[in-house]
Amino acid sequence: MRAKLDFDLATPEAPPQASVDAAVKLLKSGFLFRYAEMGSEGNEAALLEQEFAALLGRKYCVAVNSGGSAMFLALKAAGVQPGDKVLLNAFTLAPVPGAIEHLHAETVLVEINARLVIDPSDLRAKAEASGAKYLLMSHMRGHVADMEAVQEICDELGIKMIEDCAHTMGATWNGVQTGKFGLAGAFSSQSYKQFNTGEGGLIVTDDADLAARAILMSGSYMLYPQHSAAPSEAVFARWKGSMANHSMRMSALVAAILRPQLPLLPARNARWREVHDRIAKRLRTHQLIRLPQRPNEEDYTPTSLQFFMEGLSQPQIEAVIADSTAHGVPIKFFGGDTPEGFTSRAPHWEYVKPQPLPRSEAILSQLCDIRLPLGLSDSQADTLANVLLESLNEALP
Numbered sequence: 001m002r003a004k005l006d007f008d009l010a011t012p013e014a015p016p017q018a019s020v021d022a023a024v025k026l027l028k029s030g031f032l033f034r035y036a037e038m039g040s041e042g043n044e045a046a047l048l049e050q051e052f053a054a055l056l057g058r059k060y061c062v063a064v065n066s067g068g069s070a071m072f073l074a075l076k077a078a079g080v081q082p083g084d085k086v087l088l089n090a091f092t093l094a095p096v097p098g099a100i101e102h103l104h105a106e107t108v109l110v111e112i113n114a115r116l117v118i119d120p121s122d123l124r125a126k127a128e129a130s131g132a133k134y135l136l137m138s139h140m141r142g143h144v145a146d147m148e149a150v151q152e153i154c155d156e157l158g159i160k161m162i163e164d165c166a167h168t169m170g171a172t173w174n175g176v177q178t179g180k181f182g183l184a185g186a187f188s189s190q191s192y193k194q195f196n197t198g199e200g201g202l203i204v205t206d207d208a209d210l211a212a213r214a215i216l217m218s219g220s221y222m223l224y225p226q227h228s229a230a231p232s233e234a235v236f237a238r239w240k241g242s243m244a245n246h247s248m249r250m251s252a253l254v255a256a257i258l259r260p261q262l263p264l265l266p267a268r269n270a271r272w273r274e275v276h277d278r279i280a281k282r283l284r285t286h287q288l289i290r291l292p293q294r295p296n297e298e299d300y301t302p303t304s305l306q307f308f309m310e311g312l313s314q315p316q317i318e319a320v321i322a323d324s325t326a327h328g329v330p331i332k333f334f335g336g337d338t339p340e341g342f343t344s345r346a347p348h349w350e351y352v353k354p355q356p357l358p359r360s361e362a363i364l365s366q367l368c369d370i371r372l373p374l375g376l377s378d379s380q381a382d383t384l385a386n387v388l389l390e391s392l393n394e395a396l397p
């Protein structure tokens with residue numbers, strides 16, 4: 001009798017009752033727009049910004065409508081101009097090169113290594129060859145690079161780093177949280193991230209000018225004094241006439257749903273880690289499965305699991321995927337010819353100038369990915385692993 005998982009892996013984590021209560025209260029009040037000319041007292045978005053800045057230990061926070069907007073605004077507020085080159089690690093998702101494209105800037109892709117993170121030697125080589133002065137460092141699927149090496153290269157070559165922390169809320173490298181290495185960190189609260197508000201984004205930074213520019217561009221209608229994790233009026237005075245309003249604010253409703261989730265982060269991350277490591281341990285028993293290494297410096301926060309089926313051809317991998325999907329475990333595959341769902345890689349981003357990435361392509365052509373819903377029980381996690389192992393054995397001659 002084959003194992004079958006009876007749990008939809010696309011199940012998001014529902015916000016807690018406190019989020020529901022806060023949302024209903026706000027809906028009844030009608031104050032859904034964050035700038036209701038009501039001041040900052042009781043303003044959900046302003047309170048969220050204050051609380052999120054404190055969570056990250058950064059001075060300023062700007063709440064916006066998506067992670068993609070957070071990256072776009074952080075890069076623009078950091079000074080990226082049309083035509084500028086922006087370095088980006090090759091393992092990431094479409095909204096990340098999409099944010100660079102939105103700026104009419106040029107994406108310069110950097111190779112990854114077998115750990116699925118940016119290769120510091122290629123970062124240096126690409127930075128020197130292109131002269132790029134910006135790096136969008138995407139901590140894709142929660143894999144954190146050697147951030148000291150990355151930071152050293154950026155400091156030496158005068159590169160401004162913006163971190164994409166959509167998958168690393170709470171993750172650390174050598175004890176330092178992601179989002180604190182770069183000039184700014186961009187987060188997402190889209191449903192499949194550590195916090196679920198449907199859509200949402202947050203920027204954190206210690207740079208007063210970047211924060212003021214991002215707030216003005218997010219669309220604050222000169223009501224920026226209502227922000228409480230923001231720089232002084234003198235800083236806004238430098239920029240308020242010259243920043244376009246891009247209308248990318250977070251609504252008060254999203255902030256109200258998000259705030260009660262902040263204290264849940266440590267418990268959520270601990271459970272995600274438990275589920276991930278439980279499945280990983282079982283998968284490692286198969287000789288054809290390899291998982292990316294996790295060095296001791298990395299305290300990871302996995303909301304998904306990545307593995308390689310080593311030595312298998314693309315048709316063989318696709319046969320395993322078809323079999324496991326039929327048994328309730330839809331594996332996502334980064335090596336496919338076309339982008340599907342939440343998987344894509346450089347050749348699929350036709351708006352990015354084609355660039356040779358032999359090492360990343362070889363790695364991603366074997367990369368599989370499974371979403372790990374927080375609601376998965378231990379026994380469901382075991383079933384999930386058993387389905388994968390059985391599908392692998394079944395599909396092989």
Ligand SMILES: Cc1ncc(COP(=O)(O)O)c(C=O)c1O
Pocket residue numbers: 066067068069092093095096138139140141164166167188189190199200201
């Ligand atoms: C790695 C990564 N960065 C950024 C984003 C953008 O987040 P959003 O969907 O909130 O725009 C995503 C979205 O899934 C993502 O996977």
